[in-house]
Amino acid sequence: MLSRTAAALYWMSRYLERAENLARMLDVSYSLSLMPQDGSGDGLDELAMPLQITGTLEDYRNRHGALDAERLLHFFALDGDNPGSIFSCLRAARSNAHVVRGRISADMWENINATWLEMREIASQGLGGYGISAFCEWVKQRSHLYRGAAFGTSLRNDAFRFIRLGTYIERADNSLRLLDSRYEMLGEQAEEGSARDYYQWSALLRALSVFEAFSEIYRGAPDKRQVAELLILREDVPRSLRACLGEAALILASLPGENGRPAQRMAAELEARLRYTGIEEILATGLHAWLSECILHINHLAGAIHSAYLEAA
Template identity: 50%
Template sequence: MLSRTASNIYWMARSLERAENITRLLDVTHNMALMPNSKGGQQELLAPLTITGRLDQFRERHQQVSAEALLDFFLFDEQNDGSIFSCIQQARANAHSVRDRLSSEAWESINATWLELRHRRQRGIHHEGVKGLLDWIKQRSHEFRGAAYGTMLHNLAFHFMRLGTFIERADNTARILSAKLEAMANQHDSNQAIDFYQWNSLLQSLGAYEAYHYSYTGGLSVRNVTELLILSAELPRSLRYCVGSIMQLLVVINGDQGLAAKRLCAELQARLEYGEVDFILEFGLHKYLKDLLRRIHTIGDEIHLSYWEGA
């Protein structure tokens, strides 16, 4: 496979995964911001900006942080290359350049999503309501993933697509978990009801709400959330699951080009596979996640260097 083709497929998948991740984050942020607690609401509005590292960019465009400004910035602002509109536009452009590597159903799914999103942007956010729009975006992401998984050859193109998905997902999980837990730890005025909704918002933003309550009895706790989102071998958005999937894909992609990425990923996989939650908490959750995020970025850099820049 040509390195340019692999790169387009990889970044198509990363852009689509990023769009879904932002959608999930906006969904829980919107719900939390509606709670009758101005301080908690303001913290929730800031969360997507701090998690994605776009607070400074947002402040250049908007005088104050509000739910309406945040939604506009992350949903339809084409000057924000991290908006859902921009991510799907980038994904569609990459998909268009490799149409011959995608099944017709996968291509039609992403193309239809882009065309419909443009119409919805023209109609405005409140035409069908924020919740309806966010649910539609998540549904379209699921439909593309199902079409691609069910109709594409599981060859190199498919493996690079999945590689992009799990690199982006691992990055997102580490960012959200770090930012959310740090914000909750720094909250001075403890409120049991607010804390409960914040824990739930964290789990919902990572699609882990039902999985948590299936796996653990009793209330929500830092220990259990940490164990589930970092060390679970079964949760599709846990760091262990994502890194394990990246390792499997790198092994399937034959050749010596990705040896450095494979070594780094194998080391991180072992840390997570044999990791213990008590050690993580004793080491310091924020410091542990910061190290994980750095390692994930390094793996991504090595993939770029091995398969595209150095190809």
């Protein structure tokens, strides 16, 4: 497969997954911003959290100055000049899909194109009449439809492998960033069992669609240890780090050629590290420090994938 075709498929999938994860970030932050807050109680720190996670808060301040709820929501969701917005991600996904229209199924193309057309309509009307929660749910539903079309209609070839690879790399990175942001918001000295602790962790679990899985596996209210174990080490949780890296390692191992050996080795090493690591070891290191290091490892893996398969020779 030509590297430019592989790159378009890979980034098409990454941008769609990123749009979904951005919607999940926005949904949980918006929901928590409506609750009584410590200090000023205006909830702007919560609304600014997605911008901090994506590294676009400084860009927002340069363009809009002081934090404002309405401008924050528009900047993160609908601003076409913000490369980190949901709007920009869906636009980039559609652009990449157009490049490889002949390598994806008609159902996949129609889903992506329809999503982009609806996104433009929503952007023209603004979020006021649509509602933040309804908008975030719409983004997630469109992402689910895309994945259903990809699984149900794609030939199991290298094109499909790069589509799936993009999904898992993006999901692993975003799940860790969401976990780290909630942990940082609570603080190292958070009071276990407090109402704030409960609602923060519950909101994160719901944002990642794993609240029901948590309730089935664990008993009682969510806490740092259980949530971290679920989202990092549980192989049976689709959005966990171990599940994502396990799938990525299998996909990389199935790709032909010798150029991919560094990426294959890196993915296998990361997956093996998770397989033989316990949650107590992670917590002893410090959850924030461990997550920060792991996010760097995932970025290095993404760079190795890019060098091996996506750069033109």
